[in-house]
Amino acid sequence: MTMNGYTDDKADVRKRLSRVEGQVRGISRMVDEDKYCIDILTQVAAATKALETVALSLLSDHLSHCVAQASAEGGEVAAEKVREANHAIARLVRS
Amino acid sequence: MTMNGYTDDKADVRKRLSRVEGQVRGISRMVDEDKYCIDILTQVAAATKALETVALSLLSDHLSHCVAQASAEGGEVAAEKVREANHAIARLVRS
Amino acid sequence: MTMNGYTDDKADVRKRLSRVEGQVRGISRMVDEDKYCIDILTQVAAATKALETVALSLLSDHLSHCVAQASAEGGEVAAEKVREANHAIARLVRS
Amino acid sequence: MTMNGYTDDKADVRKRLSRVEGQVRGISRMVDEDKYCIDILTQVAAATKALETVALSLLSDHLSHCVAQASAEGGEVAAEKVREANHAIARLVRS
Numbered sequence: 001m002t003m004n005g006y007t008d009d010k011a012d013v014r015k016r017l018s019r020v021e022g023q024v025r026g027i028s029r030m031v032d033e034d035k036y037c038i039d040i041l042t043q044v045a046a047a048t049k050a051l052e053t054v055a056l057s058l059l060s061d062h063l064s065h066c067v068a069q070a071s072a073e074g075g076e077v078a079a080e081k082v083r084e085a086n087h088a089i090a091r092l093v094r095s
Numbered sequence: 096m097t098m099n100g101y102t103d104d105k106a107d108v109r110k111r112l113s114r115v116e117g118q119v120r121g122i123s124r125m126v127d128e129d130k131y132c133i134d135i136l137t138q139v140a141a142a143t144k145a146l147e148t149v150a151l152s153l154l155s156d157h158l159s160h161c162v163a164q165a166s167a168e169g170g171e172v173a174a175e176k177v178r179e180a181n182h183a184i185a186r187l188v189r190s
Numbered sequence: 191m192t193m194n195g196y197t198d199d200k201a202d203v204r205k206r207l208s209r210v211e212g213q214v215r216g217i218s219r220m221v222d223e224d225k226y227c228i229d230i231l232t233q234v235a236a237a238t239k240a241l242e243t244v245a246l247s248l249l250s251d252h253l254s255h256c257v258a259q260a261s262a263e264g265g266e267v268a269a270e271k272v273r274e275a276n277h278a279i280a281r282l283v284r285s
Numbered sequence: 286m287t288m289n290g291y292t293d294d295k296a297d298v299r300k301r302l303s304r305v306e307g308q309v310r311g312i313s314r315m316v317d318e319d320k321y322c323i324d325i326l327t328q329v330a331a332a333t334k335a336l337e338t339v340a341l342s343l344l345s346d347h348l349s350h351c352v353a354q355a356s357a358e359g360g361e362v363a364a365e366k367v368r369e370a371n372h373a374i375a376r377l378v379r380s
Contacts, residue, residue: 005132017123024119024146028112037100037157038183044150045186048143051119052190052378055139060371062132063352068367071356082353086345088133091140092378093337094284095147147283155276158257163272166261177258181250188242188282189379195322207313214309214336218302227290227347228373234340235376238333241309242380245329252322278323281330285337 005061016054023047055092059085100156111149118142150187154180195251206244213237245282249275290346301339308332340377344370 006013024047030040063085070081101108119142125135158180165176196203214237220230253275260271291298309332315325348370355366 004129006126006135007129010126013126014123017119017126021116021119021123024112024116027149028109028116031101031105031108031112034099034102037153037161038179040101041150041153041157041183042186044146044153045183045190048146048150048187048190051139051143051146054122055136055143056371056375056378058132058136058139059374060367062136063348063370064364064367066132067348067352068356068363071353072359074357078353079349082345082349084133085348086341088136088140089344089374089377090341091137092143092374093341095140095143151276151280151283154279155272158253158275159269159272162253162257163261163268166258167264169262173258174254177250177254180253181246184249184279184282185246187279188246194319196316196325197319200316203316204313207309207316211306211309211313214302214306217339218299218306221291221295221298221302224289224292227343227351228369230291231340231343231347231373232376234336234343235373235380238336238340238377238380241329241333241336244312245326245333248322248326248329252326256322274323278326278330281327282333285330285333 005063005065006058007065009057009061013054013057016050016057020047020050020054023050052092059088059092062088100158100160101153104152104156108149108152111145111152115142115145115149118145147187154183154187157183195253195255196248197255199247199251203244203247206240206247210237210240210244213240242282249278249282252278290348290350291343294342294346298339298342301335301342305332305335305339308335337377344373344377347373 023043027040027043027047030043067081067085070078118138122135122138122142125138162176162180165173213233217230217233217237220233257271257275260268262268308328312325312328312332315328352366352370355363
C-alpha cells in the first residue's frame with residue numbers, strides 16, 4: 001500500500017481539484033461568450049488562489065508525514081527529504 | 096458585435112486554458128494513483144504559472160485596447176477603466 | 191519640471207519606503223539578536239507585502255497619468271507605453 | 286547559547302539584508318530625484334525578489350535544523366513545529 005502525506009486528505013484534495021477544473025472550464029466558456037476582460041481576470045485570480053490552496057495543503061501534509069518521518073529516522077535520507085521540500089517551497093513562492 | 100481586448104488572441108487564450116484544464120485533470124489523476132507529493136506539487140506549480148500567463152496576456156490585451164481607447168476618449172469613463180484595471184492588477188499580484 | 195505618475199503621491203511613497211527601510215533594518219537586528227526563525231520570517235513577509243503595496247501604488251499612478259496621457263495622444267508612443275507597463279506588471283506578478 | 290536554524294548562515298543572511306536595505310534606500314532616492322516610474326518599479330521588483338530569497342534561505346535552514354530536530358524527538362512539540370512552519374510557508378506564498 002502506498003502511503004503519501006496526503007493519503008488522509010485524499011478525498012478533500014480531489015474535491016478541491018475538481019472545483020479548480022470546473023473554474024478553468026468556466027473561464028474558457030467566458031472567453032467563448034466574449035465576456036468582459038476584467039470579469040475573466042477576476043475568475044483567473046480566483047482559480048490561481050484555489051490552486052495555491054491545494055499546493056499549501058499538499059505541502060503541509062508532506063511536511064507533517066513524509067519529512068517528519070524521514071527526520072525521525074535521520075541520516076542522508078532525512079537531509080535529502082528536507083532539500084527536496086525546500087525546492088518545492090521555492091517553486092511555489094516564485095510561481 | 097462584442098469587442099474585447101482579447102478578441103484577436105481568442106484562439107490562443109482558449110488553447111492555453113484547455114491546456115491548463117488538462118494539467119489540472121492530470122494532477123487529479125496523480126492524486127488518484129497515489130503519486131509522490133513532491134511530483135504533484137511540481138505539476139501544481141506549473142499549472143499555477145500557466146494560469147498566471149493567461150492572466151498577464153488578458154491584462155496586456157485589456158490595457159492595449161479597452162484602457163487605451165477609453166483614455167483616448169478621456170473623461171470619467173477613462174478614469175473608471177484605469178481604476179478597474181488597477182484593482183485587477185492588485186488581485187493578480189496578491190494571488 | 192519633471193512630471194511623473196507618482197508626483198502627487200510623492201510624500202506618501204517616500205513615507206512608505208522609509209517604513210520598509212526601517213522594517214528591513216529591524217529584521218537585521220533580529221538576526222543579530224538570534225531571534226527565532228519563524229518570528230523573523232513573519233517580519234520578512236510583512237516587509238515583502240509593504241514593498242508590493244508601494245509597487246501597486248506606483249503602477250496605479252503610472253497607468254492613471256503617463257499611460258492614460260500617452261493613450262490620449264495615440265500613435266507609436268502610446269503603444270510603447272502600454273508595452274512597457276505590461277512588462278512591469280509581469281515582473282511584479284512573477285516576483 | 287541560542288541556536289537557530291540560520292546560525293551557520295548568519296553572516297550571509299546579514300549581508301543579504303544589508304543589500305536589501307541599500308536597495309530600498311536607493312529606491313527612495315530615485316523617488317526624490319523624480320526618476321521615471323517604470324525604472325523605480327524595476328528596482329522595487331528586484332528588492333522584493335531579494336527579500337523572498339532571504340525568506341527562502343531562512344525557511345530552508347529552519348526546516349533543516351529546528352523542524353528536523355523536533356521531528357527526531359517526536360511528540361506534540363514536533364507536531365507544533367510543523368504546524369508553525371506550514372503557517373510561515375502559507376504567509377510567504379500569499380505575500
